[in-house]
Amino acid sequence: MCGIVGYIGTAEAAPLLLEGLRRLEYRGYDSAGVTVCANGSLDTRKMAGKIVDLEQAIGGDLPQGTLGIAHTRWATHGAPTATNAHPHHNGADDIAVVHNGIIENAGVLRQKLEELGHELRSETDTEVLAHLIDEAYDDNLEEAVAAALQQVEGTYGIAVVSSRDPEKLVAARNGSPLLLGIGDHSLFVASDAAAVVEHTRDVVYLDDGELAVLDREGYRTSDLRGSPLTKEVSRVSWDLGTIERGGFPHYMLKEIFEQPDSVRDTMRGRLLVEQGTARLGGLSSCLPSQDIAKYNRIVLTACGTSWHAALIGEYMLEEFARIPVETEYASEFRYRDPVLDERSLVIALSQSGETADTLAAIREAKEKGARVVSIVNVVGSSIARAADCGVYIHAGPEIGVASTKAFTSQVVALALITLYLSTQSEPLQEQATVAKALQQLPDQIGQILARNEEIRGMAERYHLNKNFLYLGRGYNFPVALEGALKLKEISYIHAEGYPAAEMKHGPIALIDENMPVVFIAPQGRVYQKILSNVEEVKARGGRVIAITTEGNGELDRLADHIVTVPTTHEMLQPVLTVIPLQLLAYHIAVLRGCHVDQPRNLAKSVTVE
Numbered sequence: 080m081c082g083i084v085g086y087i088g089t090a091e092a093a094p095l096l097l098e099g100l101r102r103l104e105y106r107g108y109d110s111a112g113v114t115v116c117a118n119g120s121l122d123t124r125k126m127a128g129k130i131v132d133l134e135q136a137i138g139g140d141l142p143q144g145t146l147g148i149a150h151t152r153w154a155t156h157g158a159p160t161a162t163n164a165h166p167h168h169n170g171a172d173d174i175a176v177v178h179n180g181i182i183e184n185a186g187v188l189r190q191k192l193e194e195l196g197h198e199l200r201s202e203t204d205t206e207v208l209a210h211l212i213d214e215a216y217d218d219n220l221e222e223a224v225a226a227a228l229q230q231v232e233g234t235y236g237i238a239v240v241s242s243r244d245p246e247k248l249v250a251a252r253n254g255s256p257l258l259l260g261i262g263d264h265s266l267f268v269a270s271d272a273a274a275v276v277e278h279t280r281d282v283v284y285l286d287d288g289e290l291a292v293l294d295r296e297g298y299r300t301s302d303l304r305g306s307p308l309t310k311e312v313s314r315v316s317w318d319l320g321t322i323e324r325g326g327f328p329h330y331m332l333k334e335i336f337e338q339p340d341s342v343r344d345t346m347r348g349r350l351l352v353e354q355g356t357a358r359l360g361g362l363s364s365c366l367p368s369q370d371i372a373k374y375n376r377i378v379l380t381a382c383g384t385s386w387h388a389a390l391i392g393e394y395m396l397e398e399f400a401r402i403p404v405e406t407e408y409a410s411e412f413r414y415r416d417p418v419l420d421e422r423s424l425v426i427a428l429s430q431s432g433e434t435a436d437t438l439a440a441i442r443e444a445k446e447k448g449a450r451v452v453s454i455v456n457v458v459g460s461s462i463a464r465a466a467d468c469g470v471y472i473h474a475g476p477e478i479g480v481a482s483t484k485a486f487t488s489q490v491v492a493l494a495l496i497t498l499y500l501s502t503q504s505e506p507l508q509e510q511a512t513v514a515k516a517l518q519q520l521p522d523q524i525g526q527i528l529a530r531n532e533e534i535r536g537m538a539e540r541y542h543l544n545k546n547f548l549y550l551g552r553g554y555n556f557p558v559a560l561e562g563a564l565k566l567k568e569i570s571y572i573h574a575e576g577y578p579a580a581e582m583k584h585g586p587i588a589l590i591d592e593n594m595p596v597v598f599i600a601p602q603g604r605v606y607q608k609i610l611s612n613v614e615e616v617k618a619r620g621g622r623v624i625a626i627t628t629e630g631n632g633e634l635d636r637l638a639d640h641i642v643t644v645p646t647t648h649e650m651l652q653p654v655l656t657v658i659p660l661q662l663l664a665y666h667i668a669v670l671r672g673c674h675v676d677q678p679r680n681l682a683k684s685v686t687v688e
């Protein structure tokens with residue numbers, strides 16, 4: 080949510096900053112801007128719209144200089160206008176700030192500043208920061224930034240330059256991600272590694288309450304009181320190739336097609352097939368598998384698609400580990416004073432590792448004494464570091480705003496954790512069957528992807544419909560929710576996911592010939608039950624799209640369209656049934672002319688409440 084990039088080095092800053100912004104655009108894309116500091120002044124260009132609009136407006140007239148900052152915005156305070164776009168200046172236009180996060184006491188600070196004679200131009204909380212730094216400035220930029228930040232309540236990742244102290248870039252973090260990229264003769268600051276990997280894979284992750292100064296000599300880190308800190312340099316495990324589209328028209332399609340590999344990567348080195356268990360090095364430190372007996376309750380918490388994966392995990396863990404499990408929206412959980420203690424195990428899921436509500440839920444759980452485990456994709460992210468320990472899903476960078484490969488990898492990670500925690504419970508035979516089935520998933524996903532054209536054909540039939548229902552039961556109820564979310568977020572078609580049997584309690588009133596109903600109906604324990612639900616829809620004239628398992632001819636007479644997927648263990652079936660739904664949503668959105676990778680009003684990681 081908002082992308083920041085900054086650069087100091089020997090090369091021209093503007094092209095590097097604009098390129099960095101392009102790589103961060105998935106974090107927000109309603110306005111963008113860049114400031115270059117040179118020759119005793121700041122040259123700022125900013126406007127509403129996407130980065131390509133900014134680039135076109137700048138044309139060949141790039142700001143000149145080797146130090147600068149840039150920002151791509153997802154509006155929180157104030158509409159996406161040029162005035163509200165970052166960087167923001169102080170009154171004298173000699174300090175520029177880019178910011179990701181929310182300054183919660185911006186109103187009070189603004190009033191104080193106005194009383195002191197400052198005139199603010201925008202509606203944003205960020206502009207307040209530029210004026211606070213100005214007010215605190217004596218003769219050193221980092222001291223002014225630290226003094227300003229001590230008055231601030233809320234979250235921030237910021238980068239600041241000033242023509243008063245023109246050989247320096249100051250960055251600071253509290254609650255919004257920020258890292259330093261350490262290159263040869265070049266230093267970067269960025270919201271995530273995607274902005275810098277083309278130039279360096281050596282990064283330093285800043286923690287909350289930390290400040291960094293980047294200058295011509297190098298970088299130094301400290302806390303806000305100026306006490307120096309020594310930070311570890313980490314190596315990013317992926318490179319530029321991983322985050323490029325590689326011939327696919329959209330990141331989302333590329334990421335859907337990456338799933339055989341991403342799921343394989345989630346399992347790599349972890350699955351012990353013969354023993355029917357998993358080796359999870361990240362967990363053994365704080366959650367040795369035999370310790371599960373200490374816990375009387377598991378709470379899974381997440382938002383959005385990650386919450387849907389968590390719901391599947393609830394079914395898995397309860398069935399195999401035989402412990403009561405609940406799944407909670409992180410945003411609700413944190414505000415209702417949840418009953419937790421040292422006998423509670425909390426598992427937080429997040430692709431980005433930066434979702435503000437999930438992070439806050441973790442903090443709440445830790446304060447109450449619960450053990451907290453994370454399942455995260457982005458290495459070194461805030462959630463991964465806030466948890467006691469965790470499991471990385473290793474799905475690789477996910478750029479498309481609609482989450483696809485992270486979902487299947489999260490479900491696989493949950494299956495691995497289920498095996499890891501359930502080897503105490505009998506019968507172990509079942510665990511070995513699950514482990515064997517996990518091993519086959521990548522090839523089975525490949526078989527479904529081979530039906531892409533068939534699914535595109537189906538999308539052609541339905542892309543003009545205005546409403547969809549998605550129905551599933553058991554392990555496939557969360558898949559119904561996920562299928563509906565994918566469709567609504569990228570095609571703007573209204574879609575609802577329901578447990579199929581709930582339909583009779585209300586939604587059945589919606590059924591007519593204009594209502595496509597997507598049934599997720601693989602064969603398994605609840606198949607006969609869902610078959611009756613299909614009959615009920617058919618009897619009321621609904622159009623039925625069925626996702627079922629190969630070899631099932633029974634739905635032929637009822638369904639208008641059938642997509643089959645290979646059979647796997649019932650608890651893993653969601654990894655396969657979700658793939659046709661991802662493709663269906665993708666093709667419908669493309670046919671409707673929607674911006675698939677950057678749907679309106681959304682951003683990839685929601686770092687504000």
Ligand code: F6R
Pocket residue numbers: 382383384385386428429430431432433434437480481482483564568683684685
């Ligand atoms: C939907 C989607 C969102 C995210 C949600 C949580 O496609 O991507 O619903 O799943 O914002 O994000 P993470 O997993 O990064 O915490």
